[in-house]
Structures are given as C-alpha cells and as structure tokens.
Amino acid sequence: MSRLEFAKSGKAACISHLDLMRTMSRSFLRAGFLLRHSEGFNPHASISVALPLPLGHESDCELMDFKLKEAVASDEIVVRLNRVLPEGLTALRVTESSRPFREIEYLRHRVELKYDGGTPAGAADTLTELFGSDDITVYRKTKKSEGDFNIAPCIKEKSFSPLPDGIRCEAVLTAMRPMLSPIYLIAAVERYAPALSPSFVRYRRIEILDGSMRRFE
Amino acid sequence: MNETIERILPRVQKPGRYTGGEYNSIVKPRGKSDVGFAFCFPDTYEIGMSNLGMQILYGVINGMDGFFCERVFAPWPDMESEIRRAGLELWSLETQTPLKDFDIVGFSLSYELSYTNVLNMLDLGGICLRSSERDSLHGIVIAGGTCAYNPEPLADFIDIFSIGEGEEALPELLRAYRDAKTAGLSKQEFLRIASGIDGMYVPSLYDVKYAPDGRVASITARSPAPAVVKKRIVQDLNRSYFPQNPIVPSTEIVHDRANIELFRGCIRACRFCQAGYTYRPVRSKSPEVLAQQAEAVLKSSGWQELGLSSLSTSDYTALSGLCDRLLDFCVPRSTSLALPSLRTDNFSIELMEKIQKVRRSGLTFAPEAGTQRLRDVINKNVTEEDLLSTLQIAFRGGWSSVKLYFMIGLPTETDEDVLGIADLAHKALKVWKEHATNRGRGARITVSVSCFIPKPCTPFQWEAQCSMEEFERKQALLRGALRSRAVTLSWHDAAASRLEGVFARGDRKLGQVIYDAWSHGAKLDGWNEYFDYDNWMRSFERCGADPDFYAARQRDTDEILPWSVVSCGVDTGYLLSEREAAYRGEITPDCRKACTGCGAASLLEGRDCDEPA
Structure with a gap:
C-alpha cells in the first residue's frame, strides 16, 4: 500500500470528501496510473483518505492510501500527479507505509480569527486564559450524539498570536478518540467570550501526529 | 479568489459550483484588446456542465487568438441572496469577472422553463434586461440552443440569436464583433452587420404586427436582415472541433462522464420530436475518428464512463465494431460505456453484453405511447x-x-x-x-x-x-x-408542462409576461421546489395575456407562426404532409429505407445526407 500526502487549499477547499475521492481517482488515470479496483458489481478504485477534511477547511497534510496495478517510483507519482490535479490540490510526497490510520492520535490546526472592526484589545490574552480552563463546554453534534460536551480534555496544545487583522490560533486537538473539529474552538469563543466572536474564520490542518506527538506518516 | 466571495462560500450549499479551478478549465492571459465572451448556462452548474455543446463552444472560442471564454451559471437561491446582500455581481468561474465586464454575453437555451433564469442572471450580472435599454456595443447579449428555434418569447431581451450549430457560426460572429469594436461602430451598426451573417437572427430588425385576435398578422424584415434566417450546420463532423480536453468538474454533476458524439440528426421521424427535425440532416462521424477522440478524452479527463451520445445511438451503423474498439481501451481502465438512447427494435444480446462489460448501468427505453395505433400516429x-x-x-x-x-x-x-x-x-x-x-x-x-x-x-x-x-x-x-x-x-407536473407549452410556441408579447413573472420572483422554474404556477398565472393576468391562446389553441395551417422567421431546413409542406399522415395513422419509413424529401439535405454542400460513416 502506498501513501500520498497532499495539500488541499484555496478553491479545492470546496471539494467535498466524496468528490475528492472521485477527483483523485480521475487524477491518477490522467497521470497515466492505473489504480487497483475492487471486484464486484460496481468496481471502484481502492483508495482511502484518512480523517475526511470538513468542507471549506484547508490542509497541508492530507493522507490517502492507494494501490497501483504496476509499481512506479514515488517521485514520479508526485511529479505526474501535480501536472493533472485541479487548482488547489498539490501532491507532496508518496511513501510506502505500513502504519495504519488508527495510530493517528492528534491533528495540529491553524485557525485564523478575522475581525472586520479591528482585533479587540487583549484578545490573545483573553483567549489564552479561556482555553486554559479545564471546563470548556460547548454544544456538540456528531453522527452518534448531540449535547453539551467538554472540549478541554481534547485540547493538547494551544497558542494565540496576533495577526494584522486578527488572531492566529495554533492548536493540537484529538483526532480519533474523540475527533474534535476545530470549529468547536470558535463555538467556545462565541459562548465564553462573545465579544471576541470573529467576523470570519479560516481553518487549516498543519500536521498529523501519533500518540507520542510525532509526525504520522 | 477575492475575500468577499471566500467569506460567502462557507454559507452556501455546494460551494464548489462557484469557485472554478477545475482541471482543464482555461484562464487565458488577456491582451488589452481581447474580446471576452461569457458563456452563460441558465441553470445550475451541475446541469450546465453536463452539456456537451458548452464544452465544444468553450474550446472553440478559447482556441481563437484574441478571444477568451469564461463560464457563468445560475446561482442557487442561497447564493443569489448572498450576492445581492453583499452588493456583488454574478461572476465568471475562471477569473471572478462580473458579467457586465464581458464584451459578449451568450446564453445556451435548452428548455423554455429556464427563461426567467436568463433574466435573473443578467440582472445579477449588472446588465440591463431589455435589449432596447442597452445602447453600447459592449455587453451584447446573444443566445443559441434548441429553444432558439422559437426565439420570439425572449426577443425583448436578446440582441442576437444564433440559429443552429454554433461551431462555425459563433466564431464568425465574434470576429465581426471584434472588427466592429476596433472600428468603433455603434451597437446598431454592429447588429445590422450581424444580421448579414448566415444563421443570425436580430429580433430588433423585424417588425411584428398582430391581428386584433392576437395572431401574428405580419413579420417584416428591415434591410439588410433576411426574411427567413436559416439554421447553420457543420458540414463535416469528422473535421469539426471536438473537446478532447474537456473541463472535468471537481464536484459531481448530473452526467458526470466523458462524451463522444456519434452522429447528429436522426434517421427516425418521430412526429413529436423537435430534435428529430431540427438536427437534420444526418451526419455521422467515422468509427476511426470516434475511437481516437474517445481515447483522447478519457486520457485527458480521467472519467471512467464514456457516453456514446446521439439522438438514437443504436442507429449508428458501425456501433458494434465501435463498441469493440472502445472496450479494448476501456476495460483495462475500468471504464464503462453508457448508451443513453437505445431503441427496442435493434437492441441485441451482443450489444447488451458490451454495455455491461465493466459495470451495468440502467436500461431505458421509450415506447412513448401505449398502443400500436398511437405509436403509428x-x-x-x-x-x-x-x-x-x-x-x-x-x-x-x-x-x-x-x-x-x-x-x-x-x-x-x-x-x-x-x-x-x-x-x-x-x-x-x-x-x-x-x-x-x-x-x-x-x-x-x-x-x-x-x-x-x-x-x-x-x-x-x-x-x-x-x-x-x-x-x-x-x-x-x-x-x-x-x-x-x-x-x-x-409523471411530469402538468402545470409546468403547460407553461412550457405556452413558451414553446409563444410570440413576442410574452416578453412582458416573462419580465413580470421574474420581477415577482419567478426563477428556477424547472425545479419543483421553486416553480410557482399561481405566480405565473397572476403575471399573465396582469399583462392581459391568455396562456390558452398559446398552449391550447389549434392553429390554422395558413396562420403566420411566430417562429416562421427561422428555418431548420425542413420544409413546412413536409411537416404538413407528416401531420396528415399522422391523422391517417400512416407511418413514414426511416431515412435509410427511403428518403422522403424533408428538405434538410439542401443544407449540405457537395455531400449526401447520412453518408456512410
């Protein structure tokens, strides 16, 4: 099994997970690579993407496993894919990896909070204090349940720094057990520090980490 | 992408429809004097991007030096309200250029219930709706497609209709536009020149008079416009432009597949079928050309389904051999064939086995009527x-x-x-x-x-x-x-079908009804969730127009029909004789059994109708 690391940003942030799978299998074909297909009534390319990225979010570290019918050098896959990917998708590297996706533990996110009326005074400090608490309860909805949920235990690291027109937050959040979407950081801001509610937010995944906080590849 | 748009996207459904950036989409470097063409499809991205005609004309125009073509689709209402609230103007996907900044705005008209979308897109794009309100050569609004065979209901809004196939006609019109722009001509001067190009109908150069009962009394062309505008066709499909590098949407569309076009026209003569008459004469592509184009388009797009399109695919004479050749290429790529228009009288076990080689798609047949008597009619x-x-x-x-x-x-x-x-x-x-x-x-x-x-x-x-x-x-x-x-x-909604019936055979007087309905909120009439029949009926009432006059009235054969100003090449006398045969329940053989002299062959130069592929 080969593993592609790719970035998804700009216009490609608007490609949904299902559409991404289709786009990827088409891109492989365009690059002249034949993916192995499942058997059966409706054969489809056997590819799988770790941790589907929410629509509209960007990422520097998406992972996708795939199998080619014939072996091709990793570098060549990257070069040829980049010639045929739509705007905003970039192949970064291809590795042979045996580590299963379930060993992923954390994701490092960059969240940019933009303020149209200028960044409120002391915002970075207020946010640092807010996220220092061990009880940050927000309303959370998942496929299985919905209700109040304390996100504090899911936040492994966080830092806040000022930008010209806002605040940049870098945070390491749990990725699997449970998966905490960075949108809940903003939900917490809106609940506990409504004055700091941003006019617009940009989300970007920076890094995938394992349980020892090392880069997962 | 500008930040205003970027901020809107997370709030709308399917934001990928509005961003562009798809593989094979073309962003041309622009020279100062280049002519910009906005290709507008008056429905959603998913529908418009499924249209092969759009892919063809997009490639044709972008292949011309000094011209660029960008796409614009109708926004879904959630996006429309965001656009209006933010004070934006509807933009092209390629460069986010507002519609009003294009030299020429062209609409593809596939069906009548998209007419209000045309108005809505012009309005959202910052363009005055009525042709008479637009004085400048900049921002000429043109239209083509199936509905252009009766251009009259949109005559108030469209400056030029292109009748028939656009591959050659549109470049001719665009070059004339560039010359007019360089020479500093006025819009009126350009429209007169355009009316001299074969296949171009300029409604403002025709005076239509009505009898007291509402029927057309006379249609008079003003010089130099021709009395009747005959449709344009491509003579040799083997040599005409085919989009080997089509845009591949990154988000799912209705017909999400590569397409090759086996032939144009149809040898059958189903008497209800507009396409069957308007796409005549029959012109096929050779299996060699098709196999080459299929391979090229599959390689360049990565699509894993290939549509073999035509009005009646099983009537392609070399179909079996073509399928074999295509399958040699398709099977190793897990690519399946889709044959959307099959007839029940020439479907074979052999063909069935071919189309399910990779994955089995649905089977659709169209008997059209429940009894033999009516099928003969x-x-x-x-x-x-x-x-x-x-x-x-x-x-x-x-x-x-x-x-x-x-x-x-x-x-x-x-x-x-x-x-x-x-x-x-x-x-x-x-x-x-x-x-x-x-x-x-x-x-x-x-x-x-x-x-x-x-x-x-x-x-x-x-x-x-x-x-x-x-x-x-x-x-x-x-x-x-x-x-x-x-x-x-x-079943189809009877109310929507009635309205479609009104516009299909409407006249210029309906322009004000369309305007009134649009100004009272009509849009996306082809979508059940937005179609509001009562709203339409109120507009007819306000405008003093009777829908039954258009839909439910049998015309006398000597009545001047509003669309008689355009010709698809089939003689009216032939249509009349077919009508009489219908009433007698007599069938007309297909064109391969015997030519029945419809008149469309006269559009061909130095070749015969339905020459062997």
Whole structure:
C-alpha cells in the first residue's frame, strides 16, 4: 500500500470528501496510473483518505492510501500527479507505509480569527486564559450524539498570536478518540467570550501526529 | 479568489459550483484588446456542465487568438441572496469577472422553463434586461440552443440569436464583433452587420404586427436582415472541433462522464420530436475518428464512463465494431460505456453484453405511447413485440430494473391509449416473471410519463396542447390502472408542462409576461421546489395575456407562426404532409429505407445526407 500526502487549499477547499475521492481517482488515470479496483458489481478504485477534511477547511497534510496495478517510483507519482490535479490540490510526497490510520492520535490546526472592526484589545490574552480552563463546554453534534460536551480534555496544545487583522490560533486537538473539529474552538469563543466572536474564520490542518506527538506518516 | 466571495462560500450549499479551478478549465492571459465572451448556462452548474455543446463552444472560442471564454451559471437561491446582500455581481468561474465586464454575453437555451433564469442572471450580472435599454456595443447579449428555434418569447431581451450549430457560426460572429469594436461602430451598426451573417437572427430588425385576435398578422424584415434566417450546420463532423480536453468538474454533476458524439440528426421521424427535425440532416462521424477522440478524452479527463451520445445511438451503423474498439481501451481502465438512447427494435444480446462489460448501468427505453395505433400516429415505429423481446433479452441477461418512457396528451389519444401504457407495463412484468435469471432481487419497472408539448418545427406544431385538467385526469386514469407494486409510476407536473407549452410556441408579447413573472420572483422554474404556477398565472393576468391562446389553441395551417422567421431546413409542406399522415395513422419509413424529401439535405454542400460513416 502506498501513501500520498497532499495539500488541499484555496478553491479545492470546496471539494467535498466524496468528490475528492472521485477527483483523485480521475487524477491518477490522467497521470497515466492505473489504480487497483475492487471486484464486484460496481468496481471502484481502492483508495482511502484518512480523517475526511470538513468542507471549506484547508490542509497541508492530507493522507490517502492507494494501490497501483504496476509499481512506479514515488517521485514520479508526485511529479505526474501535480501536472493533472485541479487548482488547489498539490501532491507532496508518496511513501510506502505500513502504519495504519488508527495510530493517528492528534491533528495540529491553524485557525485564523478575522475581525472586520479591528482585533479587540487583549484578545490573545483573553483567549489564552479561556482555553486554559479545564471546563470548556460547548454544544456538540456528531453522527452518534448531540449535547453539551467538554472540549478541554481534547485540547493538547494551544497558542494565540496576533495577526494584522486578527488572531492566529495554533492548536493540537484529538483526532480519533474523540475527533474534535476545530470549529468547536470558535463555538467556545462565541459562548465564553462573545465579544471576541470573529467576523470570519479560516481553518487549516498543519500536521498529523501519533500518540507520542510525532509526525504520522 | 477575492475575500468577499471566500467569506460567502462557507454559507452556501455546494460551494464548489462557484469557485472554478477545475482541471482543464482555461484562464487565458488577456491582451488589452481581447474580446471576452461569457458563456452563460441558465441553470445550475451541475446541469450546465453536463452539456456537451458548452464544452465544444468553450474550446472553440478559447482556441481563437484574441478571444477568451469564461463560464457563468445560475446561482442557487442561497447564493443569489448572498450576492445581492453583499452588493456583488454574478461572476465568471475562471477569473471572478462580473458579467457586465464581458464584451459578449451568450446564453445556451435548452428548455423554455429556464427563461426567467436568463433574466435573473443578467440582472445579477449588472446588465440591463431589455435589449432596447442597452445602447453600447459592449455587453451584447446573444443566445443559441434548441429553444432558439422559437426565439420570439425572449426577443425583448436578446440582441442576437444564433440559429443552429454554433461551431462555425459563433466564431464568425465574434470576429465581426471584434472588427466592429476596433472600428468603433455603434451597437446598431454592429447588429445590422450581424444580421448579414448566415444563421443570425436580430429580433430588433423585424417588425411584428398582430391581428386584433392576437395572431401574428405580419413579420417584416428591415434591410439588410433576411426574411427567413436559416439554421447553420457543420458540414463535416469528422473535421469539426471536438473537446478532447474537456473541463472535468471537481464536484459531481448530473452526467458526470466523458462524451463522444456519434452522429447528429436522426434517421427516425418521430412526429413529436423537435430534435428529430431540427438536427437534420444526418451526419455521422467515422468509427476511426470516434475511437481516437474517445481515447483522447478519457486520457485527458480521467472519467471512467464514456457516453456514446446521439439522438438514437443504436442507429449508428458501425456501433458494434465501435463498441469493440472502445472496450479494448476501456476495460483495462475500468471504464464503462453508457448508451443513453437505445431503441427496442435493434437492441441485441451482443450489444447488451458490451454495455455491461465493466459495470451495468440502467436500461431505458421509450415506447412513448401505449398502443400500436398511437405509436403509428407519432411514427415511433416500434412494436410491442420489439419491446417485449428486448426486455426478455435484458431480463435474461441479469437486468431486473428497466425504465420505460411514455407521453400522454398526444394528438388523437383516447383513454384506451392511456390504459395501454398500464397494459404494456404489466406485460413487461410478465416477461420478467417468465425470464428473470435473478428473481431474488425483484423486478422494478419504472414508468415515466411526461406531458406532450407541441413544439415548433414538428408536424405537431399546429396542434392544441391538452388542458391541465385533462392531463391530470389521464394521469389519474393511469394511476388507477397500475396495480403491481413492481411498477412505479412517475409523471411530469402538468402545470409546468403547460407553461412550457405556452413558451414553446409563444410570440413576442410574452416578453412582458416573462419580465413580470421574474420581477415577482419567478426563477428556477424547472425545479419543483421553486416553480410557482399561481405566480405565473397572476403575471399573465396582469399583462392581459391568455396562456390558452398559446398552449391550447389549434392553429390554422395558413396562420403566420411566430417562429416562421427561422428555418431548420425542413420544409413546412413536409411537416404538413407528416401531420396528415399522422391523422391517417400512416407511418413514414426511416431515412435509410427511403428518403422522403424533408428538405434538410439542401443544407449540405457537395455531400449526401447520412453518408456512410
């Protein structure tokens, strides 16, 4: 099994997970690579993407496993894919990896909070204090349940720094057990520090980490 | 992408429709004097991007030096309100350029219920709606496509209609535009020049007078416009432009596949079918050209489905050999073939095996009418035996579901004909019971029933359309007659069909109704969730127009029809003789059995209709 690391940003942030799978299998074909297909009534390319990225979010570290019918050098896959990917998708590297996706533990996110009326005074400090608490309860909805949920235990690291027109937050959040979407950081801001509610937010995944906080590849 | 748009995207459904950036989309470096063409499709991205014609013209224009073409689609209402709230103007996907900044804005008109979307897109794009309100050469609004065979309902809004196939006509018009722009001509001067280009209809150069009863009394062309505008065709399809590098949407569209076009025109002469007359004469591509284009388009797009498109795919003479060649390439790539337009009278086991080689797609057939008598009236020329033996092949081959298309409200139809649809569906089910190899999965016969709409340029262009009440009564009759749970009935909305019937054969007076309905919120009329019939009826009332005058009135054969100003190449006398044959229940043989002299062959230069591929 080969593993592609790719970035998804700009216009490609608007490609949904299902559409991404289709786009990827088409891109492989365009690059002249034949993916192995499942058997059966409706054969489809056997590819799988770790941790589907929410629509509209960007990422520097998406992972996708795939199998080619014939072996091709990793570098060549990257070069040829980049010639045929739509705007905003970039192949970064291809590795042979045996580590299963379930060993992923954390994701490092960059969240940019933009303020149209200028960044409120002391915002970075207020946010640092807010996220220092061990009880940050927000309303959370998942496929299985919905209700109040304390996100504090899911936040492994966080830092806040000022930008010209806002605040940049870098945070390491749990990725699997449970998966905490960075949108809940903003939900917490809106609940506990409504004055700091941003006019617009940009989300970007920076890094995938394992349980020892090392880069997962 | 500018930040205002970026901020809107997370708030709308399917934001990928509005961003562009798809593979093979073209952002051309612009010279100062380059002419910009906005290709507008008056429906959503998913529908517009499924249109092969759009891919063709996009490639043709972007292949011309000094011109660039960008795409614009109708936004969904959530996006429309964001655009209006933010004070933006509808933009092109390629460069986010507002519609009003293009030299030429061109609409592709596929069906009548998209007319309000044309107005809405112009308005959202910062362009005045009425042609008479636009003085400048900049921002000329043109339109083409199937609906241009009756351009009159949109005559108030469109400066130039391009009648027929656009591959050669549109570049000619664009070059004339560039010359006019360079020479500093006025819009009026350019329109007169455009009216001299074959296939171009400039409505403002025609005076239409009406009799007191509302019928057209006269249509007078003002010099230099021709009295009748004859459609343009491509002479040699083998050498005409084919989009080998089509745009591949990154988000799912309706027909998400590569397409090759086997032939244009149709050898059949189904009397209800507008495309069957307006796409004549029959011109095929050679299997060599098709195989080469198929390979190229699959390689360049990565699509894993290849549509073999035409009006009647099983009538392509070299189909079997072509499929074999295509499969040699497709099977190793897990790419399947889709043959959307099959007939029941020439479907074979052999063909069935080919189309399910990679993955099995649905099977759809169109008997169109429930009894042989009525099928003869409409010249469908398929028999019950054809259909049932085809279904036997399919069910034996492992298919368990099939879709059957019918129409109700056809000329001379009786209740017996309507009930014949149910009868045929039950017979189909019986065939399944006797021949299914895969009983465990159960049968699924979908009967899809649309409402007949008399269309211009067909033998039925003089007929009255069924009233809405009558359509609904026939639908109820059919519903009552279908007893099996294995048969699913779906039908078209009678109200929408009536409105489509009004605009299909409408005149210029309907321009104000369209405007009024749009200004009262009508848009996306082709979508059930937005179609508001009562709103439309209020507009007709306000404008003093009677929908029945257009839909439910049988025309005299000597009446001046609003669309008589354009010609698809088929003689009106021929249409009349076909109409009479319909009333006698006489069939007309297909063009391969005998040429019946429709007149369309005169469009060809130095070649014959339906020359061997």
